[in-house]
Amino acid sequence: xxxxxxxxxxxxxxxxxxxxAINLSAGLAITGKKVLLIDLDPQGNATSGxxxxxxxxxxNIYHVLIGRKTIKRATINVREFAIDLVPSDIxxxxxKIELITSESRESLLKDAISxxxxxxxxxxxxxxxxxxxxxxxxxxxxxxxxxxVQCEYYAMEGVAQLLNTIRLVRATYNATLDIEGFLLTMxxxxxxxxxQVANEMRQHFSGKVFSTHVPRNxxxxxxxxxxxxxxxxxxxxxxxxxxxALTEELLSEAS
Ligand SMILES: Nc1ncnc2c1ncn2[C@@H]1O[C@H](COP(=O)(O)OP(=O)(O)OP(=O)(O)O)[C@@H](O)[C@H]1O
Ligand SMILES: [Mg+2]
Numbered sequence: 092x093x094x095x096x097x098x099x100x101x102x103x104x105x106x107x108x109x110x111x112a113i114n115l116s117a118g119l120a121i122t123g124k125k126v127l128l129i130d131l132d133p134q135g136n137a138t139s140g141x142x143x144x145x146x147x148x149x150x151n152i153y154h155v156l157i158g159r160k161t162i163k164r165a166t167i168n169v170r171e172f173a174i175d176l177v178p179s180d181i182x183x184x185x186x187k188i189e190l191i192t193s194e195s196r197e198s199l200l201k202d203a204i205s206x207x208x209x210x211x212x213x214x215x216x217x218x219x220x221x222x223x224x225x226x227x228x229x230x231x232x233x234x235x236x237x238x239x240v241q242c243e244y245y246a247m248e249g250v251a252q253l254l255n256t257i258r259l260v261r262a263t264y265n266a267t268l269d270i271e272g273f274l275l276t277m278x279x280x281x282x283x284x285x286x287q288v289a290n291e292m293r294q295h296f297s298g299k300v301f302s303t304h305v306p307r308n309x310x311x312x313x314x315x316x317x318x319x320x321x322x323x324x325x326x327x328x329x330x331x332x333x334x335x336a337l338t339e340e341l342l343s344e345a346s
Contacts, residue, residue, distance in 0.1 A: 092212075094209075097215055099112045099237050109315075110315075112217035115334060118335050119341075126215065131179060131218055135179045148167055172323065187225065200229060230260040233265070240288075241277050247295070272299055275292060311328075
């Protein structure tokens, strides 16, 4: 069967995309799903967050996009967490320039993924904080998109722009691209603003916001520096529990 491919995207920086990509991947893997995590950000945070430093790989998503390596050849099997990873590093910045002159530049990732799609249940793509050619490639390649929204000032800023990009991708390359859901992140129940943002989002995007929200939780911010998804760092913490709940919610919707 073909994998379900989900982009984690928001052009706003620091809203919890990578945290979601890593911990949702780990949650799905722990339920026995076969998961490929694609790091599509030159910052390489999903890669380092799984404890993979860039001296551990010769090829990365850049080599896949420029057609030099297959996904399979660029994949690292991170056995500890039962996750397959296509890593990224700063060389991906070069791809942006090279891709712009390439002919089918919007569907390079989709074409690359199609050859590996049968091997997985889920392919999760961690997008960079921009709406450039990398994110377009992710959206063209995906069945759906999860949009993390930080429960902070200006949370909804930029969401309209992202929705426009999704509309554009639907109209041109990927008519069936679905919004899997908005995910409220860094929620602080003691903070009125968090409650306000959550209420606004649920009103404005009724039925499209995951019931699970991710609390602000220091364990979530510590675990990447230990190279671990949070469930392998401190399973009982609120952050870990929220990502397990998100995994369940996603799986129950998918079935
Ligand atoms: N729920 C949370 N509670 C506390 N800290 C969090 C939470 N989610 C993410 N963080 C921390 O906030 C920072 C930004 O998170 P993350 O890297 O996941 O965002 P991002 O959207 O991927 O950022 P970028 O746009 O730079 O790729 C990181 O230091 C991360 O550890
Ligand atoms: Mg990130």
